[in-house]
Amino acid sequence: MSNFPVSNFRKVLIAPLFTIIAAGFSVSAPAAECIAPANPGGGWDFTCRQIGKILHDIGQVDDPVQVTNMAGGGGGLAFSHVVNERKDDSDLIVAASQATATRLAQNAYAGMTADQVRFVGAIGADPGVIIVAKDSPFQSLNDMVAAIESDPGSVAFAGGSAAGGFDHLKVLMILKEAGFTDIGKIKYIGVDGGGDAITQTIGGFTQAMTGDISEAVGFLKSGEVRALAVLTEERIEGFEDIPTAREQGIDVVAVNWRGLYVPKGISDADFEAWGRRLQAVADSMAWKEAMKANGLAPFTKVGSDFQTWVDGVIADTEALSREIGVIQ
């Protein structure tokens, strides 16, 4: 925000305020900082806190990792902060997920692009899932696709992201892959989170829910909903009775990966060091337990492979978003 003529005022004002707040937590100056680009409680916050805690517990960093919550612009504020003000800070990591990639692809970060930071890796993923109420007439993904083909308006989806977000895109990817091209006709409503989307589906206001499997665990256990498909390569541990979309002839893999990015300007040695540390977290028992407790499936991609993979995801998302008119 360099267009505000308040930079001096800001320093004078913010510095003591920050000291007051920091003093409230009485944490000594830590070596590493993890920015969670959202309020406490969400997926990014979880990523920072868990990875930060494990990094310290397994001795990869000497001091506890300080977690900073920087909410705003769907992660855009933190992205802008890293790109503009922390571009060569080698002690900084930032939580990222599929939402980061989706928004970058849709140019939702005010013109900033994925190549302005470096993606370190992903070490877990929340598998995409399509859920219906237990008394739904659909027994398989193909039943649902057939119903949409005969009357596109008859099946409405609810999801936790806004229109054009990842939950919406999952549905569109499935239908495109199944050969239904008129995807502008698909009904989708974005509600306040996956739990709400399931409630609307059980209530019969929508016919299906699209989201992450972690959002549906409780309802799947209670039997109030059924999963038509998980969007992974293989069936997931603990949910072996849910078929993949791929098994049903619809080759769509969509997972909400959890990972990190770092500033662009750090040295290659520092970048590789973060890659090694992240791999160490991925290999730790503590992380495996944390993943299990939170419904995450194993999904480890660290290093330059990951950058290539993210670039591919962003390109695909951009093409799809253009097709449905989320971006021009």
Added chain:
Amino acid sequence: MELIDNLALGFAIALSPYTLMLAVIGCFLGTMIGALPGLGPANGVAILIPITFSLGLDATAALVLLTSVYYGAMYGGRISSILLNIPGDEPAMMTTLDGYPMAKSGRAGDALVISGFASFVGTFFATVALALVAPLLARIAYLFGPAEYFALYLLAFATLGGLASKNQAKAAFASMTGLGIAMIGLDNATGLPRFTGGNLHLFDGIDFLVAIVGLFALSEVFLFIESGGRNTAIGIKLGKITIPWRDIVATRWTLLRSSVVGFVAGVLPGAGASLGSFLTYMMEKSIAGKKGAFGSGVAKGVAAPEAGNNSAAGGALVPMLTLGVPGSGTTAVLLALLMTLNITPGPTLFADRPEVVWGLIASLMIANFVLLAMNVPMVRIFVRVLSVPPAVLLPGVTMVSFVGIYSLSGSYFDLVLMIAFGIMGYVFRKLSIPTVPVILGILLGNQMEDNLRRAMILSDGDWTFLFSTPIAVGLWIFAVAGFTAPFFLRRLIRTPKGIS
């Protein structure tokens, strides 16, 4: 009886000298956090989560501490509403309407005791209801789709006209302003930003806490500065502090009705404590009629919103625990805490993890009694605030406002925005335009619009969908009645004086 067994299990888990100590600490911290403008229960709980981890608290202890903070903050919000006309958090906004006039007429102590007791009743009712019928009540959420939610928010707006008894046009202008502000940010139905000017800070819309602190706290400071430090409403008479038994007895039905309505508002995901306190205030106002003199500082006017918002705070735990659907910012943070403790809320939680559920209910009960015991005697300390000279107090309020808002997002943009709201509040107050409808517009406008848009998407733009279920029709009837009643009432009862 099963319930007794369950409660016994809960208290066996939650009741020990150690957890009692945590409850006392949590209640005290929560009350303070709630009383500070800009800091509400969600911040309080969020700030304390890392502390519970670094203290190495186990699941039960962490829950006791954090629910104490949650309930404490819900109690505490009323304090600055009554004493300073500045709501400590958004559900306490309605308490300013009668609480502050009471304080102005020298009854600050009475207002604090009555509202404290009302908070206790609301919380007590909600906690008992949570224990008795949570799994059943959770099913209410399945009955509310976009059409029903839209009608519910419409009901809230329809009764707004009754809020400002002086000038309906000004109240309408204020709520339209709030609705307009609510349009800023990402549009949920298309995924496109609106009115953000490409500024990332505005993508998530305007945080209503920023608006509240600006409109209420900073505008007060500006008015104070303008008058050269003389003309301030703060610095009012202390009054004697006794327990106003007569008022408490007189508000018994108000407390009961408000607890029920508040609880239901809390159970509905997305409605929550603010809607609860608003609906209960408007309901009690219309029941009392013109003779009730709501707005001039009456006991029922502080009892209703406080019973309502505290009951809603308990109600909001129902969808969080039984559906995993957080109905408010605070329950979202609590949900995250439970997940981190490897507890997955959802339909099977009551069966799978009874020790967690009943331990939580027991700790809520403990927190509520600790808060009652703490809040009534502490009234003496709270009212001391009034003896602080305004020239000292108002800069302090300003500082707390800035720290509170900065702690929300760590962004100075919010501070600039808060100042802008302060100026707006100052102008509005100069023009005698009420500011409460602005906040309600911001708070409820988004939800109302989103649900209307969802209804239109689901029905292919068929407006009759909005009246397609009995619940929706019932809410529409209430809304129409609420909107038109003031016109008829005014014709019927031409009160010569007294209200205004």
